[in-house]
Amino acid sequence: xxxxxxxxxxxxxxxxxxxxxxxxxxxxxxxxxxxxxxxxxxxxxxxxxxxxxxxxxxxxxxxxxxxxxxxxxxxxxxxxxxxxxxxxxxxxxxxxxxxxxxxxxxxxxxxxxxxxxxxxxxxxxxxxxxxxxxxxxxxxxxxxxxxxxxxxxxxxxxxxxxxxxxxxxxxxxxxxxxxxxxxxxxxxxxxxxxxxxxxxxxxxxxxxxxxxxxxxxxxxxxxxxxxxxxxxxxxxxxxxxxxxxxxxxxxxxxxxxxxxxxxxxxxxxxxxxxxxxxxxxxxxxxxxxxxxxxxxxxxxxxxxxxxxxxxxxxxxxxxxxxxxxxxxxxxxxxxxxxxxxxxxxxxxxxxxxxxxxxxxxxxxxxxxxxxxxxxxxxxxxxxxxxxxxxxxxxxxxxxxxxxxxxxxxxxxxxxxxxxxxxxxxxxxxxxxxxxxxxxxxxxxxxxxxxxxxxxxxxxxxxxxxxxxxxxxxxxxxxxxxxxxxxxxxxxxxxxxxxxxxxxxxxxxxxxxxxxxxxxxxxxxxxxxxxxxxxxxxxxxxxxxxxxxxxxxxxxxxxxxxxxxxxxxxxxxxxxxxxxxxxxxxxxxxxxxxxxxxxxxxxxxxxxxxxxxxxxxxxxxxxxxxxxxxxxxxxxxxxxxxxxxxxxxxxxxxxxxxxxxxxxxxxxxxxxxxxxxxxx
DNA sequence: AATATTCCCGTTTTT
DNA sequence: CGGGAATATT
Numbered sequence: 001x002x003x004x005x006x007x008x009x010x011x012x013x014x015x016x017x018x019x020x021x022x023x024x025x026x027x028x029x030x031x032x033x034x035x036x037x038x039x040x041x042x043x044x045x046x047x048x049x050x051x052x053x054x055x056x057x058x059x060x061x062x063x064x065x066x067x068x069x070x071x072x073x074x075x076x077x078x079x080x081x082x083x084x085x086x087x088x089x090x091x092x093x094x095x096x097x098x099x100x101x102x103x104x105x106x107x108x109x110x111x112x113x114x115x116x117x118x119x120x121x122x123x124x125x126x127x128x129x130x131x132x133x134x135x136x137x138x139x140x141x142x143x144x145x146x147x148x149x150x151x152x153x154x155x156x157x158x159x160x161x162x163x164x165x166x167x168x169x170x171x172x173x174x175x176x177x178x179x180x181x182x183x184x185x186x187x188x189x190x191x192x193x194x195x196x197x198x199x200x201x202x203x204x205x206x207x208x209x210x211x212x213x214x215x216x217x218x219x220x221x222x223x224x225x226x227x228x229x230x231x232x233x234x235x236x237x238x239x240x241x242x243x244x245x246x247x248x249x250x251x252x253x254x255x256x257x258x259x260x261x262x263x264x265x266x267x268x269x270x271x272x273x274x275x276x277x278x279x280x281x282x283x284x285x286x287x288x289x290x291x292x293x294x295x296x297x298x299x300x301x302x303x304x305x306x307x308x309x310x311x312x313x314x315x316x317x318x319x320x321x322x323x324x325x326x327x328x329x330x331x332x333x334x335x336x337x338x339x340x341x342x343x344x345x346x347x348x349x350x351x352x353x354x355x356x357x358x359x360x361x362x363x364x365x366x367x368x369x370x371x372x373x374x375x376x377x378x379x380x381x382x383x384x385x386x387x388x389x390x391x392x393x394x395x396x397x398x399x400x401x402x403x404x405x406x407x408x409x410x411x412x413x414x415x416x417x418x419x420x421x422x423x424x425x426x427x428x429x430x431x432x433x434x435x436x437x438x439x440x441x442x443x444x445x446x447x448x449x450x451x452x453x454x455x456x457x458x459x460x461x462x463x464x465x466x467x468x469x470x471x472x473x474x475x476x477x478x479x480x481x482x483x484x485x486x487x488x489x490x491x492x493x494x495x496x497x498x499x500x501x502x503x504x505x506x507x508x509x510x511x512x513x514x515x516x517x518x519x520x521x522x523x524x525x526x527x528x529x530x531x532x533x534x535x536x537x538x539x540x541x542x543x544x545x546x547x548x549x550x551x552x553x554x555x556x557x558x559x560x561x562x563x564x565x566x567x568x569x570x571x572x573x574x575x576x577x578x579x580x581x582x583x584x585x586x587x588x589x590x591x592x593x594x595x596x597x598x599x600x601x602x603x604x605x606x607x608x609x610x611x612x613x614x615x616x617x618x619x620x621x622x623x624x625x626x627x628x629x630x631x632x633x634x635x636x637x638x639x640x641x642x643x644x645x646x647x648x649x650x651x652x653x654x655x656x657x658x659x660x661x662x663x664x665x666x667x668x669x670x671x672x673x674x675x676x677x678x679x
Numbered sequence: 680a681a682t683a684t685t686c687c688c689g690t691t692t693t694t
Numbered sequence: 695c696g697g698g699a700a701t702a703t704t
Contacts, residue, residue: 218683218693318691
């Protein structure tokens with residue numbers, strides 16, 4: 001839709017150079033660029049996400065935006081670390097002011113374009129005031145490191161464009177035609193940027209569906225799309241109520257579900273597609289049953305000539321992917337997974353990137369502290385904290401302390417090691433002008449990281465392999481963009497999203513969260529975990545936006561072209577404990593005539609067979625720590641500890657050969673031995 | 680200082 | 695259950 005319009009504009013109305021197309025993910029941007037190429041209209045067009053656009057603008061016009069030229073983008077982990085420091089700096093208890101909570105609050109503030117100062121000025125109560133203090137401290141630390149977080153990218157651009165008419169005019173002239181996809185998920189900062197860029201010409205083409213707004217939790221404001229006609233009075237509104245993707249029954253089910261939302265503009269979807277089979281709902285006993293049922297269904301689907309890349313499994317939380325993965329491996333199904341164990345989040349990868357980040361931006365203290373002893377080079381916690389204290393007490397950067405001989409003298413015995421490290425950095429400094437792949441190769445071999453991972457790789461070879469893969473990725477990057485610098489590459493890797501790694505062509509089934517599924521389509525879709533508390537998700541301490549949860553399931557169902565299966569489990573294990581569940585209320589909202597229910601109840605009741613109850617030994621009264629016992633296999637032993645639970649008694653035993661074992665006493669083949677028997 | 684071990688605690692979702 | 699952090703051990 002956006003693609004076709006952009007191509008049309010480029011061919012008939014304007015130079016592609018004047019077109020800005022904003023997508024929701026990098027993957028969508030890449031696909032759009034590709035299709036644009038086929039339409040012969042790609043040259044010079046800007047196609048990217050809001051975050052990528054802002055990063056680029058901040059880089060190019062850094063002086064106008066008031067950010068350091070070589071700023072580093074701090075990801076969630078980096079940001080958490082800085083927030084922790086900020087909380088400490090404010091002398092607050094980390095258990096009362098949890099970094100995760102503070103992080104979310106600051107993020108929310110930034111998405112609403114509230115700077116630390118603005119946030120502080122609207123203080124209402126003590127909690128807000130304290131958050132404002134942390135926020136201010138966080139900003140100070142971040143600024144000191146030449147860092148910007150994800151939310152800064154948007155906020156900074158939005159705020160400056162509001163003030164700087166000259167720059168805005170310049171950008172407006174450059175981007176005369178703006179197209180935005182998934183407009184229903186824009187937050188205040190993104191909305192502001194869009195508005196400011198189209199102030200003069202009002203040339204904005206936005207696509208979106210209020211029923212698919214699922215990012216409210218990160219500041220997305222559904223009002224942005226609802227008020228579009230008011231914001232752009234000249235706009236032509238095209239309503240797409242005909243659906244070309246799904247069967248009649250899938251659509252009917254989705255439609256009935258979303259009708260449960262009260263805050264909504266009525267809309268009836270229709271299609272000329274086939275009726276199709278009913279939506280299936282399956283109820284299983286527990287997670288493993290659900291996972292293997294789906295794996296079997298997928299196998300069957302593939303044997304019926306459905307291409308694996310046309311099959312997807314969605315879930316509300318990433319934690320549910322593990323069981324599915326195991327089942328898929330058992331069944332021998334090839335799959336790819338969005339996010340989860342993200343490549344760029346692995347330790348070895350983050351280590352290498354941290355080297356580059358320090359070389360490019362010496363102020364990046366988070367990265368510096370990460371690599372100062374990685375691989376281990378004899379610089380321990382005490383030395384590090386001395387260096388940090390020295391730096392902070394004199395208002396300098398840790399990096400500079402490393403390079404000051406007089407400061408280093410006061411560090412103690414390990415100052416030699418620190419000198420070695422600084423020499424290493426000095427030697428590596430030259431790589432920043434080389435192509436990324438070369439630079440990476442240099443860093444990996446000279447830092448000792450390769451040696452470290454090679455030596456420890458007997459047990460697990462993947463870290464070394466990941467480093468190789470990183471170099472390959474960088475090589476590919478260099479080939480595609482020979483002009484790009486290391487800073488560009490770091491920026492790109494920082495902005496990579498969960499689904500970017502997925503290959504739509506690969507002959508693999510795709511596993512992902514419902515959020516990641518937005519904008520995609522598959523022939524056959526499975527959605528697991530339709531249980532109260534999971535979908536709709538709820539947390540005891542926070543009220544849930546049930547309507548957004550309903551939209552989330554709506555998005556999931558409407559990804560499917562041919563078949564949809566929803567599943568739930570009667571007992572769900574989470575965090576090691578199994579709990580009885582309640583079926584999702586959403587299942588009951590589906591129209592009965594479009595849905596086929598089935599129960600995958602276990603045929604043979606494996607549990608609760610009465611005879612395996614087990615019994616305590618008749619002389620239990622005599623058992624205590626120190627009691628001698630005999631086991632038919634392990635022989636003579638001594639009771640180390642006994643723990644009487646409500647239903648079971650656990651016992652730890654040490655045997656003559658020194659080995660220790662624990663049993664549930666009711667089932668253990670242990671008998672008590674009297675001293676005189678041993679003789 | 681480095682490694683081994685235990686402890687602790689889970690903000691769902693993401694750029 | 696599982697990762698990361700605090701803590702114990704060498």
